Amino acid sequence: MNFSGKVVIAQGGGPTQVINESLVGAVLESRKFSQVTKIYGALNGVEGLVNEEFIDLTQETTNNLEKVAKTPSAALLSTRVKPDKAYCKEIFKVLKAHDVRYFFYIGGNDSCDTVRIVNKYAQEENYEFRAIHIPKTIDNDLVLNDHSPGYGSAARFVTQAFMGANLDNKALKGVYIGVVMGRHAGFLTAASSIAKKYPDDGPHLIYLPERPFYMDQFLKDIKQVYDQYGRCVVAVSEGIQDEKGVPIVTKLCKNVETDAHGNPYLGGSALGELLGNEVKKKLNIGRVRADTFGYLQRCFVSCVSDIDLMEAREVGERAAQFALWEDVDGSVTIQRTGKYSVDYQLRSLKEIGGKTRTMPDEFINEKGNYVTEAFYQYCRPLLGSGLPSPSKLRAPRVAKILNK
Amino acid sequence: MNFSGKVVIAQGGGPTQVINESLVGAVLESRKFSQVTKIYGALNGVEGLVNEEFIDLTQETTNNLEKVAKTPSAALLSTRVKPDKAYCKEIFKVLKAHDVRYFFYIGGNDSCDTVRIVNKYAQEENYEFRAIHIPKTIDNDLVLNDHSPGYGSAARFVTQAFMGANLDNKALKGVYIGVVMGRHAGFLTAASSIAKKYPDDGPHLIYLPERPFYMDQFLKDIKQVYDQYGRCVVAVSEGIQDEKGVPIVTKLCKNVETDAHGNPYLGGSALGELLGNEVKKKLNIGRVRADTFGYLQRCFVSCVSDIDLMEAREVGERAAQFALWEDVDGSVTIQRTGKYSVDYQLRSLKEIGGKTRTMPDEFINEKGNYVTEAFYQYCRPLLGSGLPSPSKLRAPRVAKILNK
Known part of the structure; x- marks a missing residue:
């Protein structure tokens, strides 16, 4: 002893x-x-x-x-x-x-x-x-x-949030952007991929801090999904940055608060709003909605x-x-x-102490706009048992009579 | 037949x-x-x-x-x-x-x-x-x-969200503003009150579309709570309006999108950000955070x-x-x-058809910044069984030795 x-x-x-x-x-x-x-x-x-x-x-x-x-x-x-x-x-x-x-x-x-x-x-x-x-x-x-x-439960929240957001976006079509916590590591944002059940389910695109973010490519990606499905669900990490490591939110927004360590505060809803505005303006899509998950994702009781x-x-x-x-x-x-x-x-x-891990390359797809099967295998067990699984109607179409 | x-x-x-x-x-x-x-x-x-x-x-x-x-x-x-x-x-x-x-x-x-x-x-x-x-x-x-x-489940989401937000705000003190859906009726925002378990729990203040919103009073209310607890959790309806019925978000923000019916789109996160900025500026409080619950509150899977x-x-x-x-x-x-x-x-x-009900007077306190016991009695059963109940430590304080 x-x-x-x-x-x-x-x-x-x-x-x-x-x-x-x-x-x-x-x-x-x-x-x-x-x-x-x-x-x-x-x-x-x-x-x-x-x-x-x-x-x-x-x-x-x-x-x-x-x-x-x-x-x-x-x-x-x-x-x-x-x-x-x-x-x-x-x-x-x-x-x-x-x-x-x-x-x-x-x-x-x-x-x-x-x-x-x-x-x-x-x-x-x-x-x-x-x-x-x-x-x-x-x-x-x-x-x-x-x-x-802490990761598994927050990841579960993000997954369940995107399950719902996908269903909502399917019922009332448009572009939906969900902004998820993560300054340097995209693990939490990547967990949104677990929400996908059917092939046309969102999130259709995922942007992580581990890959440089280019606005042009972002808009092209969304346009392609939107043209295919008439809708698009996007998961974006609050920490997305350009090829020089400058956070996108500080590029789009003038007044970004900094914390005691001099890090810009990324948790505000500015990024989602600003990305949404770009989509609305440049792609001329009427219904564009952005949610910033904020503090709900780390403390929502019972998820x-x-x-x-x-x-x-x-x-x-x-x-x-x-x-x-x-x-x-x-x-x-x-x-x-x-x-x-x-x-x-x-x-x-x-x-x-003081070191930061980010997503390994094998977890991110080549285009840098989604995750891989290896990530799914890594992440899924961490969310635990009893994960909800949304179902859809499979009834056949009825032939038209009036055919207007 | x-x-x-x-x-x-x-x-x-x-x-x-x-x-x-x-x-x-x-x-x-x-x-x-x-x-x-x-x-x-x-x-x-x-x-x-x-x-x-x-x-x-x-x-x-x-x-x-x-x-x-x-x-x-x-x-x-x-x-x-x-x-x-x-x-x-x-x-x-x-x-x-x-x-x-x-x-x-x-x-x-x-x-x-x-x-x-x-x-x-x-x-x-x-x-x-x-x-x-x-x-x-x-x-x-x-x-x-x-x-x-649909109300009971959305109300449950709002309640659980504020339970968590209150605990988060207690751990890392500051002002937290949660913006809840509701254009004319404050029922959903009011449900945040069910989250309160202990006397010092948030939400401490609730603002509804049924009562005119005055920025001066809002800031005074927050200051009073902040002085008492060193923190403040606020629930705000997206539809809060001035005494003439003009939505506050349209007063604070220049470009508000309107829908097919000509109604301003209140669902964006502008209101929370703008209210947060006012608190930061006028009350000189360092840590002010605002979340807009957005689409999560109506479609979060399994809440x-x-x-x-x-x-x-x-x-x-x-x-x-x-x-x-x-x-x-x-x-x-x-x-x-x-x-x-x-x-x-x-x-x-x-x-x-076409008619809108709002919160009855007996559900709103005299000051117009919280709900009444009658509302609690009305709302609680609708949230259903098994509502989580956060617990806190009750261990006694230890006497100081160094007393620096």
Whole structure:
């Protein structure tokens, strides 16, 4: 058995459907280890760590924890703060003052990097400490992972949204553009392809940040589909960019807000509106509609993948086991081991922190306007069981009498 | 038994989650009557009636019909065409040529008016004919109905969306504005209130087309909530208007598209963006986000109310019974008879066609920025069973040590 002390858990970055499963997995697993004196939750991620804003999860009922696990968004609240070394030094002071010996941070690649820096301080100070990064991101952009907790449920939302949008667009014809989250990685936008059941179903076109976006080709592609079906459903990633890496939204729009890291805010509905206007003007199509899925796609209550739920729970449990049983630091990763099965491996914080994975070439078609069968095989299991399957009428046509 | 002949069913207006339940209810019930020679479906609503675009639903399998019933959007496709008298005369010619004696049209108040005019022609021509309007609209704006099929499921979507948006906004604080469908009636926007579980939950403010919208008051309201909770979740109807009835979006935005009826298209995301910009500028709040729910709210696959599904099926069944058994014309209406039970009554086409119901005064608070308990009691049963209920952590705070 290794050193005793407190466990602190926190959540960072954008919320997901299943991030609380990881929290509850880590809490309940930690309770099994006698060297754990207490289990704290830090509020608002690293902000809570610096400001000593803790709640004592040791005193939370198991029953309520299980209910929270099924609730989307971050129960410990979140933060967009990306700490530097000085900030991490402050975090470490607080952890030391409270005799925190185990730190679990649920988040994306920035959160992983935070864990790495805090852990480095602990080592430099010869403080007995274990730090584990627990993965989560709807963008699915963590390197060395087959996929990330949160992606499957968000992908399911996108799929179900496009299933409905396709049916709606079929009933009232026109061009429909759905804008999906994803700054650099197109995984979430690509999931729209799972919505396609019948050959004429949308989405007919998918545009990803991994391929340069050319307005001329975009319009040509839509025209071709529209000429064939009298309608067109398009999935577009908010992060589509030109061949120089400039986001299309900043080219079409004058005033784009930037965040603390200087990244342009892509989540607004400007891109959809602007693309829609181009289609309307240049292709002279009357009914053009654009939806930006916005925050619904990451937190819509009860649209969830059972596979995603289970894996989110397990990465939390494994985090506690790695730290408390195996006495190691690192980032928990998901590896695919079969059709469909996974295993969890610990990788070093340095390998994953701050790095971004994008869609591999084999998942994108040659034209760069759709995904491949390999992507379908990759993505489908992650959406879980019980995915709806729309049906259409197959009754025969009736011969005309008046033939006007 | 009354006269024999064919049944024609069609669907008009915006699709809903449950409109195919009504279709299948009417088809399966019609099959039980021996005077029905065949059951046709007209494609694209009244367009199919004029152009003789029929499919023979007599030849559709019951199994597939049941699967189609559970599929959102209009399986017979839809139309936005609002026929005048000359158009209805053409419809009547086609119905006569195909020996159609029973006509069921699933749609809103415009569709009801179409049924009325076609029926009038039949009477004037002494043609034995029965015409029934089957109600559907997510806007819930049919007069003489307690509510309309399609509303409960769309309301459930809006509720679940705001449940998630509230949790998201709590985790990453700021102002969140969700724009909901509803040109004149605020019922769908008002359903966002069902998302509130804990006292500090959003939506904190709800703005409806039934009350004049003043930008100054809107900003004051948001500031008050923001000062109290450090965040604010707002539900806004796309149809909010000033005291003269001018839509706010047309006041804030220069180029608003108009439809065939000359109505401004309110469904774009301009309103949310523009309101968000006002909040950002005038209240100096950094994180302001706006989502426009768009087409997701009427066709998102599998977000459905079981009560809504059942009633949509029954209004279809009752339509066939009224025409084929009771030998009468009219519009099927839903009446609430208990807590919670309903009954279906036939009202005249004239009473309902072309008329719009809005929220009664008792459903809106005095300030015009929220709904009342009476609305909650009205709306909650319509969302059906198994509504998710988010949970939060209740663990106690930990005393600070460093107290920085």
